[in-house]
Structures are given as structure tokens and as C-alpha cells.
């Protein structure tokens with residue numbers, strides 16, 4: 636079984652912070668081919684901004700993903716945004732784009748929605764419309780993304796008050812009954828009550844491609860599911876490395892299952908660049924491994 640050079644940790648405070656050791660651990664996982672690099676978008680390769688539609692992926696991160704795609708079996712983006720929006724933001728061809736926290740995807744140019752999520756689309760919309768009617772605080776953005784929704788309260792004068800008002804509106808709303816509420820960085824996510832998370836999405840990708848190594852980068856509570864999945868995969872013999880992009884906004888406890896942490900989106904881009912450089916130096920050919928492909932969607 637693969638042993639991470641970083642080792643196991645129980646608290647986020649014990650996460651590895653030395654960039655060289657984090658790079659070593661990530662490369663250790665990626666060398667177990669077929670392997671994949673999977674990354675979240677907002678707060679990980681794209682700085683958090685007040686208006687989500689104005690968020691931009693760092694060019695250095697985009698370049699690194701493009702170069703990593705030439706070396707690895709899979710480079711995937713897993714986001715809370717819709718898969719379409721994630722693809723538009725990252726804009727690198729040949730990547731797998733998984734959106735809505737695992738509920739939809741664009742892989743090989745084909746868009747799919749997790750079938751069990753389809754009946755929940757009208758419920759999610761109705762719950763958001765109820766919250767919109769009940770909470771009249773200026774600055775809240777209600778974003779309906781098909782099978783999930785995100786309520787952004789970053790731009791309100793009093794984010795704490797806005798959060799409480801939104802949570803209360805959802806708690807007393809018939810339409811939201813049964814929906815899963817998952818909070819993030821100044822956002823409340825509304826999701827169907829399905830066992831679909833960024834973690835299950837990563838496990839599914841690993842299974843589809845019989846991956847032997849997986850590196851994951853993420854910055855928020857919803858990424859903690861992916862770090863947990865990586866831990867489980869490691870117990871099954873895969874080589875994995877979970878890297879948290881830590882900010883002052885996220886409780887560090889959510890990163891308990893990560894292996895290492897970097898302090899900013901820029902540092903995450905630097906790490907991706909270093910991974911691409913190291914893989915390019917070790918493997919002179921431009922051909923990526925051809926074994927395996929994703930041909931089916933989860934039923």
C-alpha cells in the first residue's frame with residue numbers, strides 16, 4: 636500500500652505546510668499511473684471575489700492544468716458551479732468538468748445530470764423562490780443552478796444577519812423540506828438529499844478509470860468530502876494526496892482529512908506549476924497515457 640510521505644494527521648493544524656514536501660507527496664501519488672489531478676475552482680484556482688460572475692481563474696493555474704493534461708490520465712475540475720459554468724471559467728479542453736457538487740458533468744463533450752437529481756430541480760427552484768420572497772436583505776444573490784442552488788450573502792452589510800435570515804427562511808419553508816443544506820464561504824448551498832458530493836464524484840472518476848493515484852485541491856467545506864474520499868481510497872491501496880487551500884474564512888477543522896495545506900490561490904497555482912514542471916522533466920514525451928476512458932455516467 637502506498638504510504639504518503641506526509642503521513643496521517645488528525646487535525647488541520649498538523650497538516651504539512653512545507654511546499655517542497657507537499658509537492659513531493661503530490662508527485663508520489665501522480666507517479667502511480669493511471670493517475671489524476673482533480674481541483675475545485677472558486678477559492679482554489681480562482682480568487683474569491685464579491686461578485687461570483689466576476690471570478691477569474693489565475694492564468695498560471697490554467698496553464699498548469701493544460702500541461703498536466705498532457706502527462707496524466709485525467710485532469711478534472713469539480714465545482715459547486717454548474718459543469719457548464721465551470722468549463723467556461725477554466726476553459727481548458729480535454730478536462731472532465733463535474734459541476735453542482737457532483738450532480739452534473741461534461742465529460743468528452745457530453746453533458747449529463749445525475750439521474751436521481753432530475754426530480755429535485757423544481758423543488759430546489761421553489762425553495763429558492765420562497766427564500767427570495769421571505770428575505771429582502773439587499774446584496775443577497777440567489778443562484779439557481781438546476782439540481783442545486785447557492786445563496787450568496789457576501790455582499791450584504793451584515794453577513795451574519797443575512798445568513799441567519801436565510802437559514803430561518805429555509806427551515807420554515809415547505810418547499811425546502813427534505814433538501815440538504817450545506818454551508819460554504821459566505822454561501823448556503825441547497826442540494827437534493829442524495830449521497831452525491833464532491834467526494835463521491837472523485838471516487839466515481841477513480842473507479843471509471845481504474846486510477847491508482849489521485850491528487851485533489853480544494854478550499855471549502857464541500858471539499859472536505861473529497862479529502863475524506865481520498866483517505867478511503869488510500870485504505871484501498873490508491874496513492875492519494877489531498878491539498879487544502881486554506882483561508883481565514885474556513886474553519887480549519889474541515890480540512891482534517893487533507894494531507895497538506897497552502898495559504899492562497901497563488902500558492903495553489905505555484906504548486907500546480909511545480910507539478911507540471913516536475914512531470915515534464917521526468918517524462919520527455921508529450922504523449923499522455925492512453926489506457927482507460929470514461930464512457931458511462933453513473934446510474
Ligand SMILES: [Mg+2]
Nearest residue numbers: 675677678855
Ligand atoms: Mg471552492
